Amino acid sequence: MNAFGSLVYDSSVVQARLPAGCPLVPWPESACCRLDAFPCEPDVLADLILSRGERDHWKSMRAVEKRRQEWLMGRCVAKEAVRSLLVRNLDLHVPLTEIDIVPDSYGRPLVSVAPGRAATVRERLRPSLSIAHSHGTAVALAVLDPGARVGIDLESLTRRREDFESIAFSPDERSLLAALAPELRREWALRMWCAKEAVGKALGRGLSAGLLAFHITRAVAPSGILEVQLRGGALNQFPQLQGKSLIVYTVRESNFVFSAIIYQHYQNGAVRMRPSRQEILEYLLHKMGELTQDWDYPDPVSAESKLFTELGFESLDAVVLCTAIQEHYQTPMPFAELLAEIGQQQRDLSIDELADFVDTHLGGPAGTSGATRRVQ
């Protein structure tokens, strides 16, 4: 048990090969991965894990060796995190070289996984991802929900200059630090810094709006929780976060401080009307039409159509559909269990039944906000 209390150390099979020990928010559909040393020669690792485009980037990187190696370690943990996420939640096994990570125009890493058979699968899986590296250690946090915002950061306590508070923090933030026991201040200054970084990464723009645009309003010492509110330029970028507190988890482990945030934007108050069962069914039929537009069915797809025997679905197609549904409703649902159950019972699933399933798992009475399902 670490300072997070309820947080757990991840110990999936995938990570058993890697030095484990990354703090992980107890989120049902997330995976975290950490690496403290190269498992093999960097060039060998690059060949084993990088996609073709990434390998070109690796070879053409002009940076110093430390920077190149940390980039590679970052890719390694990111891919491992995504892989273990897909294995555990969707029972999907994807080679690391097929997990493509490309920064968007702001520099936020975007994941794209083609779960094989690209010809029939029209949708790629796009889990949310954040990567951090420092002082020879790399960590990554991946979340299945493509709409989630995730951020992770780490910093080493072995830094020479300790007076960065004067430039990184506002007077209010410095008074939060001053209220702590003197022996905790240095560590908590770093936690606060990492919290800002994590929020910057989660929102996808980094700290470009300036350090003071990410304002720490609360520090809960025993739990490691920090609350961050946006100000100034960051608020211009994300006006919907006006007055909202973003919760960042931090933890210290030997000489490192880690921070992590998983934010789903409907969580902190954005009211989202829960769709009716009829709306769900309409959406599913629409989505099915999209997914199977050139599959040439003799009869139109209806609520009674059965996915596997009538519509010719294979398990991978079902995974793609389920991911699309979760993405659409921005709510994780236990699809893996559903698919396992119908597999065991050797029965089929109609679109009507699927609508029932979604209706059940969206939670909350119809017509009210479904936002309270997964509060922090």
Next chain:
Amino acid sequence: MPSMTESEVFDKFAQIVAKSLRIDASQIAFDTHLTDLGAESLDLIEITMETETQFHIFLPDKSILETAVEVFGPGILEKDGYLTEEGKRFLLCRMPEADGRAFDGEVALKDLQHYFLRVGTWVRMVQGLAQYTPAECAFCGGPMGASMGFRMKCAQCGLEITLRSGEELNREWVREYYDKEYRTQAGAPVSATAAQ
């Protein structure tokens, strides 16, 4: 330090970077990027602080483009993470030394970050800001030295001045650009200066 030449600023800045990143100063050139030298975010803070102390300046805490986006409002200089034509015009005006072809085609903001972290960009920024740091007292002509915080004090008569912050100077420059170069041409309704 108004009289420093570009190469003097470069040498001094390179020493700061080398010490902070624990690398040899010979690895640093005008065209080197700080991130390629292995600088992480906290290293940049460290370099910023050391540069401020040694040059008696107050560096801005965000890029000129971020400040400009705050003044212009969203969607004018950048859209969806890419520079607009207006954004390219703005940056070329601000950095006439930049290679115009650098802005050909689509320019993503993430690539600009790289540009803002070029050693040469920092050197020019430091040199520009150092103009506002007086070497001599405006009142008695005595030598000025660092005082508490971002203040300078005359060793002779004790006159104290507060240094102007890079952020403030950037903002002034952006507002002037908005009023003179952008508003007249684009017919934007309110003066940036008047709006503040």
